[in-house]
Amino acid sequence: MRYDPFDPAVMADPLPYYRVLRDEHPVHYLETWDTYALSRFDDIWNMLEINDGTFVASEGTLPAAAVLARHNDGPVADPPLHPMPFHANFDSPIYEDVRRCTATPFRPKNVAKLRDRIRVLANERLDELLPLGRFDLTQDYGGIVAASVVCELVGLPAEMAADVLATVNAGSLAQPGSGVEVANARPGYLEYLTPVVERTRAGEPGDLPIVDNLLAYRLPDGSALSDMEAAVQMLGVFIGGTETVPKIVAHGLWELSSRPDQLADVVSDLDANVPVAREEMIRYCAPAQWFARTLRRPFTLHGTTMRPGQRIISLLASANRDEREYPQPDEFLWNRPIARLLAFGRGQHFCLGAHLARLEITIMVTEWLKRVPEFRVDAAAASRPPSSFQWGWNNLPVDVHGVGG
Numbered sequence: 001m002r003y004d005p006f007d008p009a010v011m012a013d014p015l016p017y018y019r020v021l022r023d024e025h026p027v028h029y030l031e032t033w034d035t036y037a038l039s040r041f042d043d044i045w046n047m048l049e050i051n052d053g054t055f056v057a058s059e060g061t062l063p064a065a066a067v068l069a070r071h072n073d074g075p076v077a078d079p080p081l082h083p084m085p086f087h088a089n090f091d092s093p094i095y096e097d098v099r100r101c102t103a104t105p106f107r108p109k110n111v112a113k114l115r116d117r118i119r120v121l122a123n124e125r126l127d128e129l130l131p132l133g134r135f136d137l138t139q140d141y142g143g144i145v146a147a148s149v150v151c152e153l154v155g156l157p158a159e160m161a162a163d164v165l166a167t168v169n170a171g172s173l174a175q176p177g178s179g180v181e182v183a184n185a186r187p188g189y190l191e192y193l194t195p196v197v198e199r200t201r202a203g204e205p206g207d208l209p210i211v212d213n214l215l216a217y218r219l220p221d222g223s224a225l226s227d228m229e230a231a232v233q234m235l236g237v238f239i240g241g242t243e244t245v246p247k248i249v250a251h252g253l254w255e256l257s258s259r260p261d262q263l264a265d266v267v268s269d270l271d272a273n274v275p276v277a278r279e280e281m282i283r284y285c286a287p288a289q290w291f292a293r294t295l296r297r298p299f300t301l302h303g304t305t306m307r308p309g310q311r312i313i314s315l316l317a318s319a320n321r322d323e324r325e326y327p328q329p330d331e332f333l334w335n336r337p338i339a340r341l342l343a344f345g346r347g348q349h350f351c352l353g354a355h356l357a358r359l360e361i362t363i364m365v366t367e368w369l370k371r372v373p374e375f376r377v378d379a380a381a382a383s384r385p386p387s388s389f390q391w392g393w394n395n396l397p398v399d400v401h402g403v404g405g
């Protein structure tokens with residue numbers, strides 16, 4: 001069995017590989033990348049819990065193949081302070097301090113305040129889409145709603161959502177053999193974000209706690225972030241907030257629609273059942289495949305000792321389908337018990353947007369099911385492009401004929 005995350009065959013459908021890895025090679029060494037792949041739920045759960053500097057994302061949480069091709073002789077130091085790359089590449093305290101700057105809108109209380117706005121955005125989209133009869137469930141519905149929320153969080157008008165969505169989609173297309181570098185070197189993304197920072201620094205009024213916090217932040221040497229450096233710290237929100245939720249909403253609705261019994265169960269009490277079904281949608285449909293850490297200290301698992309400088313990739317998408325955690329993991333079962341979930345990661349880098357993601361999914365699924373009792377996904381025209389990063393249903397054409405809105 002040859003598993004390589006950048007192999008076109010793996011990028012086209014990694015799931016069969018994950019099963020073999022879990023059963024036979026739970027700590028799988030990838031010689032080309034000097035990297036170990038962990039595939040079992042428990043191993044990843046326990047590894048991500050370790051927060052003592054053993055693992056640092058000093059080469060990025062999603063390094064491209066070109067980065068992994070360079071083998072390290074020992075631990076990789078934090079990057080230079082300036083120009084400052086995305087903060088996830090730093091160890092404590094810089095990582096946590098900058099993350100905190102971007103965290104204000106994502107606290108549960110602040111997320112709850114977005115409920116009505118998200119509901120309005122979802123219904124405005126449905127008003128426009130349903131009369132069309134046929135459209136793209138991923139991009140036209142969830143994509144625009146999620147990108148609109150991101151726009152408003154980072155100080156852009158919601159009217160720019162379609163542009164933002166197209167930019168993020170284009171940037172996340174992974175090339176076989178090379179992967180995708182999401183967090184850094186993204187001038188296209190910074191063209192949206194840097195002007196927002198410039199305007200805030202110039203005193204333009206706006207309720208933008210993320211930007212305010214980043215401008216007030218001082219690095220341990222007392223220096224401040226430039227406009228561009230502050231914009232770079234917002235990339236996680238820009239990308240993470242735009243691309244994952246729409247794929248889960250569309251794919252999750254598709255799974256329900258192809259199981260009429262389950263759909264009827266969920267619809268029988270939307271307020272009680274959608275939050276339950278949402279967790280299964282996240283487990284079953286979450287598109288992110290893996291995230292990386294570089295070792296700073298030796299780490300031993302199942303008798304294999306990994307050296308400082310080597311990397312671990314945690315195959316979260318494999319953990320979501322681990323039969324040791326979830327019986328019959330390849331079945332979609334709207335109300336299966338989900339005691340533990342790794343789809344949002346765990347520990348230090350736990351998804352900043354998890355509360356928002358859950359709220360968005362709940363609202364988008366609920367509003368859809370209220371207004372669209374019957375719909376048919378055109379499976380033959382659906383597309384899930386090969387990817388080492390976000391392997392999800394980018395395009396799901398849906399027919400809603402007869403539903404006027």
Ligand code: HEM
Pocket residue numbers: 061088099236237240241242244245248282286287288291292316342343344345346348349350351352353354356357358
């Ligand atoms: C269901 C949808 C989502 C899923 C499944 C998801 C998944 C993840 C995962 C697995 C990580 C951890 C990466 C790692 O361990 O290196 C992560 C990190 C992150 N996510 Fe999400 N995400 C979702 C939605 C969102 C949303 C809506 C936002 C923001 C609006 C967001 C923002 C972020 C950010 C900023 C990080 C980086 C955290 C850090 O390294 O400090 N995500 N996400």
